[in-house]
Amino acid sequence: MKLNQGKIGRQEIVCAVAITACASGIFTPGSQTLYANGNPAYISMLLSAGLALCVFGLLVRAMRRTGAHTLWELLRFGLGSVAGRIAATFYTLLFILSAASLLSRFTLLLGQFVFPLTPGWNILIYLLAAACVPAWLGLEGLGRAARLLGWPMLFSLTLALILAAGNYEPYRLAPFPGDSMPGLAGFGARGTLFFLPALLGLLVVAKGAHGLSNAGKAGYIANAVSGVLAAVCRLCLGMSYSYKDLAQMHSPMYRLATGFKAEGYFSRLDVLLVFGWAMGGMLAAAFYIYAASYLYTNAFGQEDIRPSVAVFSGVAGAAALAPHLQFAPPEAVMAFLSAYGYILMVAPLLMAAMIARAHVKRRRRARGGAV
Amino acid sequence: MQTKERKGGSIWGILRFDEADEEFELLESERGRPKAYTRPEKPAPREKPAPASRFLFENERRLRQEFRCNVNSDILLRRFRLGQSVDALAVCMNGMASGGMINDFILRQGMRPGCMDGAAGSPARFAMDNIFAQQESECTADWQTIKMAILDGKTAVFIEGDELAVLMDTRGYEKRGVENAQNEKVVKGPQEGFNESLRTNITLLRRIIKTDDFVCEFQHAGGKNNVQLAIAYRQDVVNPNLLKEVKRRLHNVRARMLTSDGAIERMTERYGLSPLPQVLSTERPDRTAAHIMQGHVAVLLEGSPTASVMPATLFTLMATSEDSYMRRPPGAILRMVRYIGAGMSILLPGYFMAVAMHHQGMLSTETIVTIIQSREMVFLPLGLEMLFLLWVFQLLREAGVRVPGSVGQSIGIIGGLVLGQAAVSANMVSTVVLIIAALAGLGNFTIPDYSTQIAASYFRIFLLLLGWAGGLLGLSAGIVVLTVWMARLKSYGVPFLAPVAPKTFKGGSGGMRGRINRRQRPVDYINTWEEGQ
Numbered sequence: 001m002k003l004n005q006g007k008i009g010r011q012e013i014v015c016a017v018a019i020t021a022c023a024s025g026i027f028t029p030g031s032q033t034l035y036a037n038g039n040p041a042y043i044s045m046l047l048s049a050g051l052a053l054c055v056f057g058l059l060v061r062a063m064r065r066t067g068a069h070t071l072w073e074l075l076r077f078g079l080g081s082v083a084g085r086i087a088a089t090f091y092t093l094l095f096i097l098s099a100a101s102l103l104s105r106f107t108l109l110l111g112q113f114v115f116p117l118t119p120g121w122n123i124l125i126y127l128l129a130a131a132c133v134p135a136w137l138g139l140e141g142l143g144r145a146a147r148l149l150g151w152p153m154l155f156s157l158t159l160a161l162i163l164a165a166g167n168y169e170p171y172r173l174a175p176f177p178g179d180s181m182p183g184l185a186g187f188g189a190r191g192t193l194f195f196l197p198a199l200l201g202l203l204v205v206a207k208g209a210h211g212l213s214n215a216g217k218a219g220y221i222a223n224a225v226s227g228v229l230a231a232v233c234r235l236c237l238g239m240s241y242s243y244k245d246l247a248q249m250h251s252p253m254y255r256l257a258t259g260f261k262a263e264g265y266f267s268r269l270d271v272l273l274v275f276g277w278a279m280g281g282m283l284a285a286a287f288y289i290y291a292a293s294y295l296y297t298n299a300f301g302q303e304d305i306r307p308s309v310a311v312f313s314g315v316a317g318a319a320a321l322a323p324h325l326q327f328a329p330p331e332a333v334m335a336f337l338s339a340y341g342y343i344l345m346v347a348p349l350l351m352a353a354m355i356a357r358a359h360v361k362r363r364r365r366a367r368g369g370a371v
Numbered sequence: 372m373q374t375k376e377r378k379g380g381s382i383w384g385i386l387r388f389d390e391a392d393e394e395f396e397l398l399e400s401e402r403g404r405p406k407a408y409t410r411p412e413k414p415a416p417r418e419k420p421a422p423a424s425r426f427l428f429e430n431e432r433r434l435r436q437e438f439r440c441n442v443n444s445d446i447l448l449r450r451f452r453l454g455q456s457v458d459a460l461a462v463c464m465n466g467m468a469s470g471g472m473i474n475d476f477i478l479r480q481g482m483r484p485g486c487m488d489g490a491a492g493s494p495a496r497f498a499m500d501n502i503f504a505q506q507e508s509e510c511t512a513d514w515q516t517i518k519m520a521i522l523d524g525k526t527a528v529f530i531e532g533d534e535l536a537v538l539m540d541t542r543g544y545e546k547r548g549v550e551n552a553q554n555e556k557v558v559k560g561p562q563e564g565f566n567e568s569l570r571t572n573i574t575l576l577r578r579i580i581k582t583d584d585f586v587c588e589f590q591h592a593g594g595k596n597n598v599q600l601a602i603a604y605r606q607d608v609v610n611p612n613l614l615k616e617v618k619r620r621l622h623n624v625r626a627r628m629l630t631s632d633g634a635i636e637r638m639t640e641r642y643g644l645s646p647l648p649q650v651l652s653t654e655r656p657d658r659t660a661a662h663i664m665q666g667h668v669a670v671l672l673e674g675s676p677t678a679s680v681m682p683a684t685l686f687t688l689m690a691t692s693e694d695s696y697m698r699r700p701p702g703a704i705l706r707m708v709r710y711i712g713a714g715m716s717i718l719l720p721g722y723f724m725a726v727a728m729h730h731q732g733m734l735s736t737e738t739i740v741t742i743i744q745s746r747e748m749v750f751l752p753l754g755l756e757m758l759f760l761l762w763v764f765q766l767l768r769e770a771g772v773r774v775p776g777s778v779g780q781s782i783g784i785i786g787g788l789v790l791g792q793a794a795v796s797a798n799m800v801s802t803v804v805l806i807i808a809a810l811a812g813l814g815n816f817t818i819p820d821y822s823t824q825i826a827a828s829y830f831r832i833f834l835l836l837l838g839w840a841g842g843l844l845g846l847s848a849g850i851v852v853l854t855v856w857m858a859r860l861k862s863y864g865v866p867f868l869a870p871v872a873p874k875t876f877k878g879g880s881g882g883m884r885g886r887i888n889r890r891q892r893p894v895d896y897i898n899t900w901e902e903g904q
Contacts (some may be wrong), residue, residue, distance in 0.1 A: 110844060115729070126841050130848035134855040144872035148854055196375030209495045234568040277845040282851045 048191025049227025078352030156276025469543020712817030729842030
């Protein structure tokens with residue numbers, strides 16, 4: 001077996017998952033839908049992180065009860081071999097799409113603001129290489145590098161927020177909390193699409209994180225950190241611009257960073273900050289690609305993860321490039337996925353968890369009867 | 372059929388999907404039996420030579436034949452009569468053995484009349500116990516051992532009627548004395564360095580480590596030139612799994628000739644293509660001893676003036692012995708300067724290239740004007756200009772190292788000044804780029820380990836090319852890839868970036884210089900025996 005997994009400690013896995021969830025939570029959501037009817041994103045981010053945590057908690061509990069060590073084992077135990085494989089393929093696709101959406105966002109951000117004359121594919125090559133190679137090298141390197149490179153990302157995020165502090169006006173947060181409570185709840189539920197994949201990735205590689213118990217604790221910590229950071233970023237954005245302006249912005253975080261203009265040698269600090277975030281984005285995409293490859297490898301009995309990593313990186317790259325080539329899925333599909341994607345994502349998991357639990361109960365009862 | 376063991380050095384190994392990696396872990400979770408996924412390669416079965424004969428003429432004939440005495444005049448065979456009654460033959464290698472010792476303590480003692488009186492049992496044993504005044508001597512009939520001993524500078528004495536030969540340590544070959552360490556100089560602390568004599572090197576270590584658990588195991592190094600190596604460690608401290616793994620890897624060493632521990636390093640390290648070393652090579656006994664005290668294993672090779680200490684991490688390679696000899700604040704600041712220098716050496720040319728070529732908006736007007744003015748008449752593109760200067764720097768450095776003594780220093784200084792000035796006057800390079808290249812080069816010299824310096828220069832060029840091609844995006848992609856790759860690297864099962872990533876120290880200082888009293892405990896990431904108790 002050559003799964004390039006090894007063993008990493010809690011700090012490393014927390015950093016890897018937190019960076020992934022943070023990058024997804026902060027940079028992936030589309031501004032148009034998020035700020036369509038008000039400025040409640042800072043609350044909905046917390047709600048999304050909380051909901052993701054609940055689902056994660058349920059899954060960890062189900063895995064503990066059923067004795068499953070990884071997400072694949074839970075799917076197989078709950079849904080059986082064939083349906084489990086279908087579900088595993090679905091989650092593999094989810095991870096690939098999560099990576100693609102991150103890569104696409106950063107390609108767009110860099111193409112629009114830093115390299116305006118460079119074609120998207122050219123930028124994507126660098127991002128993709130920096131995502132593919134770490135995934136190829138495996139979880140150990142990825143986790144340890146996340147522990148080191150998490151600091152530049154955190155530093156660049158907090159620096160952007162601190163430097164923009166002069167522009168904050170709390171009145172821009174009105175109306176509080178957004179247009180309506182159901183709308184807020186809806187945003188919160190949809191937002192799980194940004195936080196849950198990272199946690200699912202953690203469950204996929206739980207063996208490499210010293211087992212389920214450690215992975216569970218790491219997941220709670222990582223989710224709390226990323227949820228709070230994403231919410232703080234949205235709060236700062238909300239205080240800097242009105243929701244109408246935010247809805248029009250493609251990359252509000254970059255706009256926030258450009259709000260600060262330094263004098264002399266430190267002018268245009270925003271470009272440096274963007275590359276701090278981009279490093280986080282690369283690691284996050286690498287984590288998704290690794291999780292996708294690992295799940296696929298487990299589900300289909302492959303012995304080497306590297307061919308999957310190469311193929312899935314290519315697929316993620318192609319998917320990330322699609323919007324830049326004016327190739328996009330039909331509007332209706334996108335709207336459906338945006339509105340109900342979270343249900344599609346959570347439903348098979350919950351089903352697998354419930355069936356698995358029922359199996360265990362039945363077994364226990366049967367054992368009790370036999371005794 | 373014998374399974375062929377995969378070597379880490381093959382470039383095709385990266386692309387092979389059908390073989391599992393040979394991996395050894397020394398993490399806490401991996402305690403217990405060592406995981407040797409591949410069996411050590413068995414040495415090819417060799418026919419054991421027949422033991423020595425009871426007849427002196429037979430032994431003499433055999434020695435003359437095997438040492439090619441018809442053409443080889445180095446071997447000395449001296450017949451004499453032991454106690455003027457028994458025929459004996461002393462055999463040694465001219466130049467390797469001390470003539471004075473042989474004359475005084477073997478021949479003079481052996482030729483005394485009546486010294487063999489009362490000999491009973493084995494005459495060789497009797498002679499060893501009663502006649503020869505040598506502190507290190509043994510009796511053996513094993514022909515291979517006898518031959519090896521003679522080649523090593525010992526003297527073998529064969530006695531008529533006994534198949535045992537007496538081997539005596541009469542080594543007296545010329546060797547370099549203990550001198551100052553040439554490449555790891557310090558202002559404070561001991562100055563002496565290893566030399567080419569294995570025995571002297573071990574003595575230097577024993578003078579520092581005066582504990583009963585300090586063990587030196589001698590074994591054949593694996594080269595066909597039959598040199599020996601010593602594995603030095605503290606038995607009560609060292610992690611047994613680490614020791615087993617070191618021995619296993621050394622067992623697999625096969626080479627035509629071994630003259631330097633560098634060759635052993637290359638043949639035992641897991642990642643053969645890595646520019647970064649996975650073993651610390653040091654010429655300082657105090658540094659080696661400090662690591663042995665902490666639970667590391669050191670390997671010393673006969674004929675090599677350096678010791679290989681394993682496992683090595685990035686922070687081991689970036690430390691010097693002087694750090695420990697200074698007070699904590701200056702020691703910590705020195706180390707920080709070193710890290711900044713190393714970072715500057717690796718990142719500065721790439722960063723400058725990225726900013727100057729792709730992100731001019733980040734620079735102030737004054738800076739841009741200065742760069743443009745300095746490059747006004749330069750005909751080379753900026754990237755080539757930087758590559759050219761880095762190349763010149765490597766040339767000067769290589770020339771300075773190879774040319775002896777003061778001439779080497781002069782080449783460095785004059786070459787740098789003259790070439791730099793001439794290149795600026797000829798409009799080949801600009802002053803700004805010259806300064807950047809010089810700073811990067813200077814930063815490179817702050818890295819204490821020579822192999823790491825070379826690795827840093829490769830990284831510098833890799834990041835320079837990425838910065839040139841992709842600006843800060845290329846640079847950050849390169850940093851991510853390099854960091855992940857380094858994080859994945861292991862030295863004898865220990866992650867290369869330990870104790871920072873993974874964080875393994877308990878309340879320690881990581882890469883920085885910690886308190887001396889904390890060093891009473893062994894380092895955490897080796898999982899030493901002492902720590903486990």
